[in-house]
Amino acid sequence: MAGTEPAERGARLDRDKLLAARYRAATDRPYLASALYSLSVVPSTGVPTMGVDRHWRCYVSPSFVDATPVPELAGVWIHEVSHLLRDHHGRAERLPAADQRDHRRVNIAQDCEINDDLLADRLPLPEGRVEPGTFGLPAGRIFEAYLPDIPPQDTHLNCGSGAHGVPAPWERDGPGLAKVSEVEASALRRATAEAIRAHERGRGTVPAGWRRWALEILEPTVDWRRMLAGAVREAVAWAGGAVDYTYQRPSRRTAAMRGVVLPSLRRPLPRVAIVVDTSGSMGEDDLAAAMAEVTGVLREVGVRGNRVTVLACDADVHTVSRVTSAEQVTLGGGGGTDMRVGIRRALTSGDRPNVVIVLTDGYTPWPEEPETCRLIAALVGVGAGAAPPDPPGWVETVRIGDPPGYAAAR
Known part of the structure; x- marks a missing residue:
């Protein structure tokens, strides 16, 4: 005024x-x-x-x-x-x-x-x-x-x-x-x-x-949360771009074609698998932060419920479930770490995912060849020490460590 x-x-x-x-x-x-x-x-x-x-x-x-x-x-x-x-x-x-x-x-x-x-x-x-x-x-x-x-x-x-x-x-x-x-x-x-x-x-x-x-x-640092959210949204949009024909809802052009029922195009919601590294080297705080970001983005884009599968994996897949937060994932010690096992299990399941997100510290072997789905590696806890080896170039990688520089320094 x-x-x-x-x-x-x-x-x-x-x-x-x-x-x-x-x-x-x-x-x-x-x-x-x-x-x-x-x-x-x-x-x-x-x-x-x-x-x-x-x-x-x-x-x-x-x-x-x-x-x-x-x-x-x-x-x-x-x-x-x-x-x-x-x-x-x-x-x-x-x-x-x-x-x-x-x-x-x-x-x-x-x-x-x-x-x-x-x-x-x-x-x-x-x-x-x-x-x-x-x-x-x-x-x-x-x-x-x-x-x-x-x-x-x-x-x-x-x-x-x-x-x-x-x-x-x-x-x-x-x-x-x-x-x-x-x-x-x-x-x-x-x-x-x-x-x-x-x-x-x-x-x-x-x-x-x-x-x-x-x-x-x-000298601003990259906010990993924005990078991870962007990667997940892009992958889901990419997977949702796959269209198919269906007769469950006939095309609007059917009315103009006497005696012929035309199929309509449909754009199904993608399925997402989250492979969680549950080996003893994983930090629970970083894992919870990454899991929260992933599930939050998926909810925003409408992917939730039975379209999201979580696989707890170290050198073997221990549980396959549908959870909504990191607190529901049980971390286990176990021996080595091999996320290839979890990725393979996700891709051979009955509900094959369009997008696979791997939450790991990065000390794991990776598939030798690109998969037929989008694969995102969220490397957890890399701000605490030496960076793990880089995944293959075809894997979309987000390094999760500290928040942006000012917050980290504080």
Whole structure:
């Protein structure tokens, strides 16, 4: 809503003090200067302290500015711009729906991610702040890792849609209000990351959290979850492209052909087999993550139930079942590892699959020749040590290790 709110007309914002605090923040942390000066100031009596929206508008309470010393205001400036630089609202939109609805808890987890870095950088912050230690949690994590351990609570904490993604009641929009586009925001993040790297090369000091963030911006690692999801979707689409004729549903052209029944084309849902390496070398956490990604993608594309078969295999196939999560797969020790056995068993079953997905650590022999179906190898746990040997070139391979670089480093 454009214009001046009635409550704001009687509230005078001490801009000199506020901008002096921003100047101090930018001078002490010059690598954040471009981002800090990209924030536009919107006075508001509706915001309790300070908050940001996704358009890089900073809403400021005049009474909060009056009551807060300049050093602490400088810390709040850095706190708020950290939400935007770390793309908290974009990351919040990728959370499960239940977490997105609880945006206050998300905000607390995000503040934990930011404030541990600020406190380690000896930045003074106002009383009442939250940090990992508030909940008995270790420092140095990202907010997605903190979120499951943040208990439900009644809190008025709200840093705005620039943090958790949900518009706050005090946020405004309309003509005359400055706005930073997503393209500009991406450029600001990269410019800040480059400034951090230059600051360090000049022998300046940068908190570890910002150093890791800059590394992820400048040298992003491939997100294996996206790669695996893309490979599974492509394989299912490829398998679903196979069409056949059926008389169960006659063609619409039959009505024009007297005495002749024409078949129609059908596009059946593909069958998928998941061969799970259950040898003792497999890590349960990585396996569960990979299994969750595969089953989630299959549900999204409509392949589920009796169209998905799971084979537990080390050097022999132990169980053939239809499960919906990794927790239902029993890991067993056993001797060696030979995923060829599981692949062969899947392809010789009565319900021959169109797509075979193998979840393994990669230390296994592979078929010598391409199979007649799409074969995807998801190599589990490769981030923990030396990479296993590469599967044959005709096998679609996704290496599953740590999450993207920033999250891993945290």
